[in-house]
Amino acid sequence: MGLPPSPLRRRSCLIVTTVIVLVPFTVLVLIVGPDLSTEQTLSQRLAEYQMRLQYLESMYRTRQEDVAILSQYLGLSQSPTSSTNSGPSNDNTSHIPFNTSSILENLSPEARLILKNSTLSSRFPSSLRMPTAFHFLPHLLDDPMSLKPSFLMSKSRTGVSIVLGVPTVKRDKQSYLMSTLQNLITNMDEVEQNETLIVVFIGETDMDYISLTAKQIEVRFGSYIENGLIDVVAPSVSYYPNFDKLRITLNDPLERVKWRSKQNLDFAFLMAYAQPKGTFYVQLEDDILAKRAFVTIMKKFAIDKTAVRDNWIVLDFCQLGFIGKMFKSAELPWLITFFQMFYNDKPVDWLLDHLIDTKVCNWDKDQKHCKQEKAKYWFHYKPSLFQHIGTTSSLKGKVQKLKDKQFGKIPSFYPHHNPPASVKTNIAPYKNFHLNRAYRGESYFWGLLPQPGDLVQFVFSHPISLKRYLFRSGNSEHPSDRFYNTTVEVLPDSLTETSPIWSTYNSTADGYLIVGGFDAFGLAEGGIDPKIGTIKEIRLHVHSDSENWALLSEIHLQDTSNNVR
Ligand SMILES: *[C@@H]1O[C@H](CO)[C@@H](O)[C@H](O)[C@H]1NC(C)=O
Ligand SMILES: *[C@@H]1O[C@H](CO)[C@@H](O)[C@H](O)[C@H]1NC(C)=O
Ligand SMILES: *[C@@H]1O[C@H](CO)[C@@H](O)[C@H](O)[C@H]1NC(C)=O
Ligand SMILES: *[C@@H]1O[C@H](CO)[C@@H](O)[C@H](O)[C@H]1NC(C)=O
Ligand SMILES: *[C@@H]1O[C@H](CO)[C@@H](O)[C@H](O)[C@H]1NC(C)=O
Ligand SMILES: *[C@@H]1O[C@H](CO)[C@@H](O)[C@H](O)[C@H]1NC(C)=O
Numbered sequence: 001m002g003l004p005p006s007p008l009r010r011r012s013c014l015i016v017t018t019v020i021v022l023v024p025f026t027v028l029v030l031i032v033g034p035d036l037s038t039e040q041t042l043s044q045r046l047a048e049y050q051m052r053l054q055y056l057e058s059m060y061r062t063r064q065e066d067v068a069i070l071s072q073y074l075g076l077s078q079s080p081t082s083s084t085n086s087g088p089s090n091d092n093t094s095h096i097p098f099n100t101s102s103i104l105e106n107l108s109p110e111a112r113l114i115l116k117n118s119t120l121s122s123r124f125p126s127s128l129r130m131p132t133a134f135h136f137l138p139h140l141l142d143d144p145m146s147l148k149p150s151f152l153m154s155k156s157r158t159g160v161s162i163v164l165g166v167p168t169v170k171r172d173k174q175s176y177l178m179s180t181l182q183n184l185i186t187n188m189d190e191v192e193q194n195e196t197l198i199v200v201f202i203g204e205t206d207m208d209y210i211s212l213t214a215k216q217i218e219v220r221f222g223s224y225i226e227n228g229l230i231d232v233v234a235p236s237v238s239y240y241p242n243f244d245k246l247r248i249t250l251n252d253p254l255e256r257v258k259w260r261s262k263q264n265l266d267f268a269f270l271m272a273y274a275q276p277k278g279t280f281y282v283q284l285e286d287d288i289l290a291k292r293a294f295v296t297i298m299k300k301f302a303i304d305k306t307a308v309r310d311n312w313i314v315l316d317f318c319q320l321g322f323i324g325k326m327f328k329s330a331e332l333p334w335l336i337t338f339f340q341m342f343y344n345d346k347p348v349d350w351l352l353d354h355l356i357d358t359k360v361c362n363w364d365k366d367q368k369h370c371k372q373e374k375a376k377y378w379f380h381y382k383p384s385l386f387q388h389i390g391t392t393s394s395l396k397g398k399v400q401k402l403k404d405k406q407f408g409k410i411p412s413f414y415p416h417h418n419p420p421a422s423v424k425t426n427i428a429p430y431k432n433f434h435l436n437r438a439y440r441g442e443s444y445f446w447g448l449l450p451q452p453g454d455l456v457q458f459v460f461s462h463p464i465s466l467k468r469y470l471f472r473s474g475n476s477e478h479p480s481d482r483f484y485n486t487t488v489e490v491l492p493d494s495l496t497e498t499s500p501i502w503s504t505y506n507s508t509a510d511g512y513l514i515v516g517g518f519d520a521f522g523l524a525e526g527g528i529d530p531k532i533g534t535i536k537e538i539r540l541h542v543h544s545d546s547e548n549w550a551l552l553s554e555i556h557l558q559d560t561s562n563n564v565r
Pocket of ligand 4: 190191194
C-alpha cells in the first residue's frame with residue numbers, strides 16, 4: 001500500500017535496493033565462515049539470515065512495483081488520452097511534465113531493463129489493471145494526500161530486527177500510553193533498544209490532540225525520539241472514510257461498527273508504515289505491560305521456529321485479542337490487504353483468524369482438522385510476554401477486564417550480581433525487606449516513610465570504576481512506593497579539589513558529586529563519566545518528605561570489570 005513516492009526519488013531507491021539485496025549475500029558468505037562451532041548456531045544463524053533475506057526480497061519486490069507504476073506514469077505522459085481517473089493519475093505529480101529520456105539516461109542498465117519490460121507490457125492494449133487498495137478504499141482517491149501522514153516524528157530508523165506497533169486513540173478516562181512506553185523501554189536493555197523500533201500510531205484526526213500527545217512523548221522520551229527508538233505517526237483526515245456511511249454488519253450498533261472498522265484501518269496504516277522498517281513486526285496495544293527481555297525472547301523464538309523449518313505465519317506472545325502477535329514484515333501485505341477488503345465486516349482479530357483459516361483449512365475436513373492445521377502455522381509462546389492493564393476500552397462504555405492468565409505473576413524484584421559493598425540506610429526497613437538482601441538480589445528493599453536528608457549508602461570494599469548504575473523503585477504490587485525527589489551521588493576516590501570535574505557536576509557540602517536522580521517513573525539510571533575515576537561509594541539522597549514508603553526492586557551496579565547482568 002502507499003502512494004508511490006515521487007518518481008524522481010525512485011531511481012535512486014532502485015539502485016540502493018539492488019545494493020541492499022546483493023550486499024547481505026556477500027555478508028552471509030563471509031559470516032557463515034569457519035568461526036562457527038556448533039551445528040545449532042549454524043542453523044540458527046542461517047535462519048536469521050533467511051528471515052532477513054526474505055524481508056529484503058519483499059522490499060525489492062516493492063521497488064519493482066514502484067517501477068511498474070512509474071512506467072505507467074511515463075506511458076501516461078506520452079499518451080495523455082489514455083488517462084483515466086485511476087489511482088495514481090489522480091496524484092498531482094502525474095501532471096508535472098518531465099523529460100522521459102533524461103530520466104532513463106540516469107538509470108542503471110538493470111533499472112532500464114526492468115523499466116523497459118514493464119513499460120512495454122503496460123503499453124499492450126490488452127494489459128490488465130489489477131485492483132489496488134484504492135478499489136477497496138475509494139475515498140482515498142478524493143485527496144492526493146490521503147496516504148501521507150498528517151504528523152510524523154521520526155529519525156528514520158530502518159533495518160531493525162523488530163518493529164513494535166503501538167496504536168493509541170483518545171480515551172475518555174485514563175490513558176496508559178506513557179506508562180506502556182515506559183514499561184516497554186525499561187524492559188529492554190541497550191542492545192535490544194538498538195535493534196528495535198517502537199511506532200506509536202495516533203489514530204485521531206484532531207490535530208491538537210495529536211500534537212499534544214506527540215509533545216508529551218517528546219518531553220518524557222526525548223532521548224529515545226532522538227536516538228531513533230520511537231517514531232510517532234498519525235494519518236491524515238482523508239485516510240478515513242465517512243464512518244457514518246458504513247454498512248451495519250453483524251447486527252452490531254453503529255457505534256461498534258464504526259469503532260471496529262476504524263481499528264481495522266488503523267492497523268492497516270500502522271502495518272504499512274512499519275513494514276519497510278524491520279524484519280519482524282509485533283502488534284501491541286497502548287495499555288499493556290511487558291516482561292523483561294521480551295525482545296530477545298521473541299526474536300529467539302522466531303529464529304528457532306525458522307531454523308527447524310516451521311513455516312509459521314503468526315507467533316503469539318499473548319493470549320488476548322491482537323496483542324503480542326508477531327508477523328514476518330515480508331508477509332504484512334497479506335494482512336494489510338485483507339483488512340482493507342473486509343474492514344467494514346469483521347473485528348480485526350476475527351479477520352486474522354479468517355485469513356489463516358482461508359490459507360490452511362480444508363473444507364472437506366472438519367473443524368478439528370482445521371484447528372490442527374492452524375496450529376502448524378500459529379504458534380503460542382508460554383508464558384505470555386504481555387499483559388493487558390487497561391480496564392476501560394477505547395470503545396465508549398465497553399469495559400475491558402480481560403487479563404491473560406498465561407502472563408503469570410510479574411516479578412516483584414530483579415536480582416543482579418553487584419560488586420562487594422557494605423550497605424546501610426537510615427530508612428527503617430519493613431519486616432525483613434532489608435537493604436542488604438536487596439543488594440544481594442534475594443528480595444527487595446522496603447522502607448518506611450523517607451525523610452529529607454535520608455541516605456541509602458553503598459560503600460564499596462575497594463574503590464571501583466563504576467560504569468553504569470540502575471536503581472528501580474516501586475514494583476508491580478506497590479507501584480507508588482518510589483523514591484521521589486531523590487538524587488544519586490558518588491564519592492570519588494582521589495579527585496583533587498582543582499579537578500575540572502567539580503565544575504561539570506553539582507556537588508554536596510560533604511564532597512559527593514551529584515550524578516543523577518529518580519525520574520517520574522521511579523527509575524534512576526545512568527553511566528558514570530570515566531573522568532570521575534574510581535569511587536568509594538554511591539548513595540541515594542532523599543530531599544523531600546514522602547507520603548509513600550520507599551521500595552527498591554532493582555539495584556544494578558556495573559563496574560568496568562564486571563559485565564554480568
Ligand atoms: C493538487 O491539485 C489541486 C487542484 O489543482 C490543488 O488544489 C491541490 O492543492 C494540489 N495538491 C498538491 C499536493 O499539490
Ligand atoms: C530531454 O533530454 C535529452 C537528454 O538530456 C535532450 O537531448 C532532449 O533535448 C530533452 N528534451 C526536451 C523536450 O527537453
Ligand atoms: C524482461 O523480460 C524478459 C522476457 O519476459 C525476462 O526474461 C527478463 O528477465 C526481464 N527482465 C527484467 C529485468 O525484469
Ligand atoms: C547502541 O547504538 C549506539 C548508537 O549507534 C551505540 O553508540 C551503542 O554503543 C549501541 N549499544 C550497544 C549496547 O550496542
Ligand atoms: C546543578 O544544579 C542546578 C540548580 O539546582 C541545576 O539547574 C543544574 O542543572 C545542575 N547541574 C548539573 C550538571 O546537574
Ligand atoms: C526537592 O527538595 C528540595 C529540598 O527540600 C526542594 O527545594 C524542592 O522543591 C523539591 N523538589 C520537588 C520536585 O519536590
